[in-house]
Amino acid sequence: MNTVQVIPLRAGECFNFAAVTGRGEPWRVKSFPAGFALIVHPQRGPVLFDTGYSSLVRRIMRRWPGVLYGLVTPVRLDERETARAQLARLGWSASDIREIIVSHLHADHVGALRDFPQARFLLDAPAFGELRGLQGVKAVRRAFLPELLPDDFAPRIQPLTFTAAPPGLSPFSEVADVFGDESVLAVRVPGHAPGMVALIARTHPQATWEGDGAGLTVLAADAAWTVRALREGLPVHLLGRLAFWNAAQEARSARQLRDWLTGHPQAQVIVSHDAPEVGRA
Numbered sequence: 001m002n003t004v005q006v007i008p009l010r011a012g013e014c015f016n017f018a019a020v021t022g023r024g025e026p027w028r029v030k031s032f033p034a035g036f037a038l039i040v041h042p043q044r045g046p047v048l049f050d051t052g053y054s055s056l057v058r059r060i061m062r063r064w065p066g067v068l069y070g071l072v073t074p075v076r077l078d079e080r081e082t083a084r085a086q087l088a089r090l091g092w093s094a095s096d097i098r099e100i101i102v103s104h105l106h107a108d109h110v111g112a113l114r115d116f117p118q119a120r121f122l123l124d125a126p127a128f129g130e131l132r133g134l135q136g137v138k139a140v141r142r143a144f145l146p147e148l149l150p151d152d153f154a155p156r157i158q159p160l161t162f163t164a165a166p167p168g169l170s171p172f173s174e175v176a177d178v179f180g181d182e183s184v185l186a187v188r189v190p191g192h193a194p195g196m197v198a199l200i201a202r203t204h205p206q207a208t209w210e211g212d213g214a215g216l217t218v219l220a221a222d223a224a225w226t227v228r229a230l231r232e233g234l235p236v237h238l239l240g241r242l243a244f245w246n247a248a249q250e251a252r253s254a255r256q257l258r259d260w261l262t263g264h265p266q267a268q269v270i271v272s273h274d275a276p277e278v279g280r281a
């Protein structure tokens with residue numbers, strides 16, 4: 001079994017009312033980072049988990065119907081913050097990225113896919129299958145901006161293959177062994193968007209799926225707005241739930257992830273729109 005290094009990054013931020021994302025929070029505008037992660041695998045090299053925003057998102061938001069996205073979710077992005085710029089500072093070029101694991105197709109997660117022309121896209125098939133074909137306002141309503149996807153997106157997809165989960169992954173019955181060496185497992189957490197996946201990465205050689213979670217890092221994507229909400233099962237405001245693809249699925253996915261974390265209390269959690277936990281892994 002291999003281990004990987006996980007480096008949480010962010011490319012831009014969006015704004016929303018705190019009360020919409022967490023029940024009991026004030027009606028105050030709050031900034032949410034558009035998080036993504038660099039996973040460094042000993043053989044496969046640098047792999048991205050999502051990409052955050054890019055300047056293309058901002059261009060699309062200046063014209064119809066993308067302007068609607070910006071009205072609901074205003075975006076701020078510093079050019080020095082794009083995935084490409086940050087990777088360059090870490091010593092990687094865009095063409096070094098051969099694989100991008102896509103949690104789901106919301107604009108803040110796939111904003112920079114076009115910046116990585118050598119990459120294949122690893123995702124759960126329904127993530128694209130349920131949205132492809134949506135255009136205009138219907139797409140924007142799903143936080144899906146089809147122009148963000150490269151023209152050859154479909155042929156570059158490599159669907160994740162799910163098989164019976166090893167012991168220690170319950171309540172998840174199936175996982176996708178992303179690199180075939182149990183360094184990173186993908187689990188299905190659909191509902192927020194179709195086909196959303198979270199990752200559980202082994203970041204320490206002694207870490208085991210059946211242990212207390214020490215040496216494991218969970219990249220939970222948008223399974224919750226904050227780490228605390230995920231760990232404690234805090235409910236989302238009705239307005240926040242309206243944005244879900246499938247609210248019942250979302251609740252089930254969040255519960256499953258929470259149950260797994262309860263059994264693995266030392267696992268470090270990173271959700272896309274909150275500061276990453278530190279000091280656990």
Ligand SMILES: [Zn+2]
Pocket residue numbers: 104106192193222
């Ligand atoms: Zn999302």
